[in-house]
Amino acid sequence: MKKKLLALLLLFFIGNFLAPPVGHADQWGVITIPPGKPIKIGMGTMLTGDYASMGIDIKHGAEMAIEKKGKILGHRVILQAEDDGCAGPPSVAIAEKMCNDPLVVGLIGYMCSGGSKPASDIHNKYKVVMISASSTALELTARGIPIFFRTCWNDKIQARRAAAFALSRKWTKVVVLHDKSDYGQSLAEDFAENIRQKGGKILAMEGLTRGDKDFTPVLTKIKPLRPQLIYFGGMAAEGVLVARQMKRVGLRKTHFMSDDGCYTEKDFIQAGGKATNGCYVTYAKEPDPEWVKEFESKYGPRQTFSPQAYDAATILMMAVERVAKKQADGTLIIGKKALRDAIADTKYNGITGEIAFDPYGDRSGSVVVVYKVVEEEGKRFFKQMAF
Amino acid sequence: MQGPFFKHIPLKAYLAALLFCLLLLPPIVGNYWTQVLGDIGIYVMLGIGLNVVVGFAGLLDLGYVAFYAIGAYGYALLASPQFNIHIPFWMMLPLCVAMAAGGGALLGIPVLRMRGDYLAIVTLGFGEIIRIVLNNLDPVTNGPRGLLRIDPPAMGGFVINSPARWYYMILAGILFSVFVADRLNNSRIGRAWIAMREDQDAAEIMGINILKYKLLAFAIGASFAGIGGAIFAARQGSIFPENFSLMVSINVLCLIIIGGMGSIPGVILGAVVLIGLPEVLREVQQYRMLAFGGLLVAMMIFRPTGFIPSARRKLEFREE
Numbered sequence: 001m002k003k004k005l006l007a008l009l010l011l012f013f014i015g016n017f018l019a020p021p022v023g024h025a026d027q028w029g030v031i032t033i034p035p036g037k038p039i040k041i042g043m044g045t046m047l048t049g050d051y052a053s054m055g056i057d058i059k060h061g062a063e064m065a066i067e068k069k070g071k072i073l074g075h076r077v078i079l080q081a082e083d084d085g086c087a088g089p090p091s092v093a094i095a096e097k098m099c100n101d102p103l104v105v106g107l108i109g110y111m112c113s114g115g116s117k118p119a120s121d122i123h124n125k126y127k128v129v130m131i132s133a134s135s136t137a138l139e140l141t142a143r144g145i146p147i148f149f150r151t152c153w154n155d156k157i158q159a160r161r162a163a164a165f166a167l168s169r170k171w172t173k174v175v176v177l178h179d180k181s182d183y184g185q186s187l188a189e190d191f192a193e194n195i196r197q198k199g200g201k202i203l204a205m206e207g208l209t210r211g212d213k214d215f216t217p218v219l220t221k222i223k224p225l226r227p228q229l230i231y232f233g234g235m236a237a238e239g240v241l242v243a244r245q246m247k248r249v250g251l252r253k254t255h256f257m258s259d260d261g262c263y264t265e266k267d268f269i270q271a272g273g274k275a276t277n278g279c280y281v282t283y284a285k286e287p288d289p290e291w292v293k294e295f296e297s298k299y300g301p302r303q304t305f306s307p308q309a310y311d312a313a314t315i316l317m318m319a320v321e322r323v324a325k326k327q328a329d330g331t332l333i334i335g336k337k338a339l340r341d342a343i344a345d346t347k348y349n350g351i352t353g354e355i356a357f358d359p360y361g362d363r364s365g366s367v368v369v370v371y372k373v374v375e376e377e378g379k380r381f382f383k384q385m386a387f
Numbered sequence: 388m389q390g391p392f393f394k395h396i397p398l399k400a401y402l403a404a405l406l407f408c409l410l411l412l413p414p415i416v417g418n419y420w421t422q423v424l425g426d427i428g429i430y431v432m433l434g435i436g437l438n439v440v441v442g443f444a445g446l447l448d449l450g451y452v453a454f455y456a457i458g459a460y461g462y463a464l465l466a467s468p469q470f471n472i473h474i475p476f477w478m479m480l481p482l483c484v485a486m487a488a489g490g491g492a493l494l495g496i497p498v499l500r501m502r503g504d505y506l507a508i509v510t511l512g513f514g515e516i517i518r519i520v521l522n523n524l525d526p527v528t529n530g531p532r533g534l535l536r537i538d539p540p541a542m543g544g545f546v547i548n549s550p551a552r553w554y555y556m557i558l559a560g561i562l563f564s565v566f567v568a569d570r571l572n573n574s575r576i577g578r579a580w581i582a583m584r585e586d587q588d589a590a591e592i593m594g595i596n597i598l599k600y601k602l603l604a605f606a607i608g609a610s611f612a613g614i615g616g617a618i619f620a621a622r623q624g625s626i627f628p629e630n631f632s633l634m635v636s637i638n639v640l641c642l643i644i645i646g647g648m649g650s651i652p653g654v655i656l657g658a659v660v661l662i663g664l665p666e667v668l669r670e671v672q673q674y675r676m677l678a679f680g681g682l683l684v685a686m687m688i689f690r691p692t693g694f695i696p697s698a699r700r701k702l703e704f705r706e707e
Contacts, residue, residue: 048676082669088623088630089426093666096550097419117535118625125548139535180522182531182627207523 028127028336031105035330038076041066041316042098044084044091044109044119050211050237051086053266053303055111058133060299061306062108065313072317073326079313084110084119091115092122099126105334106130106316106343108309113137114182120148127336129343131316133308136260137182141360147340149361151308151315151352153284153368155187158259161368162231162282163194165387171229171255172200175222177242179234180207187259188233203227208238215242219249227251232258236267243268244275255280264303269373269380277380279373284308286369286384288351311350319343409558413551421550425622427662428557429615433639434646434654435564436611441640442649442697443572444604445584447507449636450494450514454487454609456631458616460521461486463534463626476540480617487613488606490517495605499598502587514636522628533627537620553622560618561655564611568651571607580604581699638662645686647693649700656694660686 033039043062046055059081066079080098084091091110098104099122106129110116116135123130124145132140132150136158140148166174174195178188185207192202203225206218219242222230230246232239239262246256256279262268263283269276287307295302295310319342324332348355358364371382413421433455440448461483465474474482498509521528528534539548540556547556571577579600582590591597620626638661646657664682668675692700 083675088625088627092623093419093422093426096422100418114533114627114629117533118623121624137532139532143535180531181629182533185531 028340031102031332031334031336031339033075033103033105033324033332033334037103038078039072039105039320039332040078040080040101040103041313042094042101042104042107042109043079043081044094044098044107044115045081045111046086047081047083049085051111051235054134054235054264054305055083055086057299057303057306058108058111058309060295060302061133061309062313064295064298064306065310065317069314069317072321073324073332074330075332077317080104084112084115086112087115088118091119095119095122099123099128104128105320105339108133108312108316110135112183113140116140116148120145123147127340129316129336129340131312131343133312134305137186141362144360146361149312149315149343149357151312151350151355151363152260152305154362155183156190158282158368159187159190160194162257162259162370163191163198163200165280165282165370165385166195166229166231166257167198167200168387169255173203173225173227174200174229174231175203175225175227176205177218177230177232177234178205178207179210179232179238181210181234183261184232184234184259186233188231191231191233208234208242210234210238212238213241214245216245216249219245219251223249223251227254229255229257232256232262234258235261236264236271240268240272240276243272243279247275257281260284260304263371263382265301265381266303269382274375274380276373277375280385281371281373281382282368283371283382284369285353285367291351307352311348311352311355314350315343315346315348315355318348319346406562410555413554418550421554423663423666425550425553425557427658428554428561429619429622430639430642430658430662431561431655432557432564432611432615432618433635434642434658435561435568435651436608436615437639438608438643438649438651438654439568439571439580439611440604440608441643442654443577443584444580444601444608446601446604447503448510448605448608449507449633449640450510450512450517451608451612451639452631452633452635453494453514453517454490454612455616455619455635456517456521456628457490457609458483458487458613459620459626459631460528460534460616461613462617463537463620464527466538466621467534468536469529469534473538476538476617476621477542480614483617484610484613487616488610491605491607491609492602494609495602499601511633511636514633518628518631518633521631528628531628533625534620535625537624537626539621539624547621553618557618560614564614565651565655568611572651576600576603641683643693645683645693647696647700650693650695650697653693653695653697660694 045058046052063079066077069077082094084094098107108131110119111134113135116132124147129147134152136152136155138154138156176188176192178184232242239258243256258281260283262281319339322342323338324334326332344357346355356364370385370387372385374383437451440446462479465472494513498506522531539546579595582595583600642657642661643654647653665679668678671678
């Protein structure tokens with residue numbers, strides 16, 4: 001008796017172990033939304049922690065698009081946002097959660113490249129599409145994962161553009177700083193490479209530690225090199241401190257330039273005070289002003305990636321609308337491969353400009369624009385530079 | 388176990404029933420919770436390892452994440468396209484354990500003469516050094532960009548790549564760890580550790596070789612983290628230095644304290660609470676971490692010795 005039970009147990013255990021991971025027989029399988037059930041759009045973004053204001057801004061962007069749309073073929077659309085902590089392990093857990101939720105058609109996210117990388121493997125396994133509004137790491141699209149798209153740009157494009165701008169201003173003696181993060185370092189190295197290739201000179205390249213507050217030692221070290229430009233690859237929390245402390249150590253004539261991580265009203269312009277006047281950042285084309293007005297009346301000042309999130313959600317919903325087949329009883333059948341293909345040949349004039357994807361999931365012809373912090377009539381804001 | 392009826396059921400039967408329930412879990416709770424259970428499981432392994440150092444031997448180690456990182460990077464470097472070396476997981480596992488144990492002994496040597504707070508500070512430094520080295524040693528570790536496409540373990544043609552398969556594998560790892568830790572605790576070595584924890588000088592006078600037992604505690608404790616790290620790397624498929632921050636050390640220490648120092652069931656329960664609770668609390672979104680912190684404070688007020696304190700420690704508390 002006991003032996004039989006044990007054998008049964010063993011059998012069960014082995015059976016479970018050998019059970020194939022959830023898969024679908026034909027092509028990629030389908031998503032079925034029964035009548036009366038909502039269509040869920042997943043989201044992984046940072047809701048608590050250091051860069052939460054940026055993450056919540058992304059959530060607001062997608063939320064606005066979804067509220068505007070309301071319903072697709074009679075089904076309510078809802079956003080299910082989860083806190084991905086800008087890191088791998090929570091992003092992977094969320095990916096499992098979303099991909100196993102039968103009502104989730106796709107996901108906007110994840111916020112950081114460090115989360116998107118491992119999570120995209122999970123999404124690829126289940127073939128659930130993801131559109132990131134903010135993960136810019138090159139490796140994401142270079143790996144040939146079919147379900148990954150992004151409405152932002154990749155680091156290479158941004159770095160090339162920033163370097164071209166610096167050289168057009170004849171800033172050839174450059175110091176490059178970065179925050180030793182996946183994002184910041186890739187960008188900074190690409191930037192340095194571009195400068196070097198075009199005959200500029202990199203006087204120094206230094207990594208900072210995320211979360212540090214005092215960068216005067218490294219800035220003091222840089223000072224005797226007399227750089228014309230300090231380029232910083234990283235986020236606003238550190239970027240704004242570098243910009244402020246530069247002035248304090250006496251690097252007054254040196255220009256400061258950073259990336260989209262510093263394109264935030266609250267954490268850069270407001271947090272930095274007058275010290276940020278004259279700083280340069282790169283970011284996408286300014287979104288539709290009508291949209292900005294509407295967004296800000298609802299959620300307050302916008303940060304960085306809400307327009308990209310808005311467009312990502314819109315693209316996903318458009319694709320769902322295009323491929324969903326409505327049955328007589330109101331059930332929606334959405335082919336996963338069809339949905340992916342529909343997103344892949346998106347031709348859409350979004351609030352961030354023309355959107356189309358190249359075969360790797362990158363935005364083709366994405367535009368990176370240079371902005372300068374200026375003070376005009378008592379108002380301080382990012383002003384687009386003619387370039 | 389209060390009623391007269393329950394007294395007749397041996398502890399082993401309870402454990403067998405519990406194990407049976409655990410085996411049944413994945414198909415019932417679905418992939419997402421299986422994934423979360425896997426996360427919890429890895430922390431159980433880390434907790435059991437740190438418990439050897441902190442709970443049994445009484446050496447406050449705040450840099451435990453270093454060994455976790457050594458295990459993870461050890462596996463990832465030799466089983467990924469980084470150097471195009473692909474050593475199978477099962478061969479790497481003992482190697483990762485050896486590397487982590489070596490790291491433990493390496494840390495153990497300079498801190499042999501240190502006690503209490505000073506030991507804590509040195510270990511804290513060690514943990515940070517390992518992370519910073521991983522972050523800055525770009526040619527080897529790829530720096531903050533991390534190591535990608537790490538091979539999953541395979542047995543023949545059978546690949547462990549779904550949450551359920553990982554769950555069973557981690558469960559097996561935990562059973563093994565619990566068994567080893569329990570045997571250690573009740574062995575001559577375990578008793579020597581306890582003597583050392585209570586009074587190092589008295590223990591030395593009684594003939595316990597402090598040097599040997601301290602190094603042994605560090606090395607054995609670290610080797611659990613080595614297994615945990617290799618599993619973590621293979622399971623997530625990509626690792627980044629930021630995965631090995633100080634917070635991991637703190638979390639592991641917290642789960643030991645919450646569960647009850649020196650107690651293996653306590654460690655398991657502590658991991659379930661500390662790692663599982665934030666996932667349960669996803670419902671409250673932005674207020675998740677706030678609610679989590681509040682619960683922790685409440686728990687420490689009402690159960691200062693932890694959920695399941697070890698019998699020995701409980702007695703110590705009673706005497707005072």
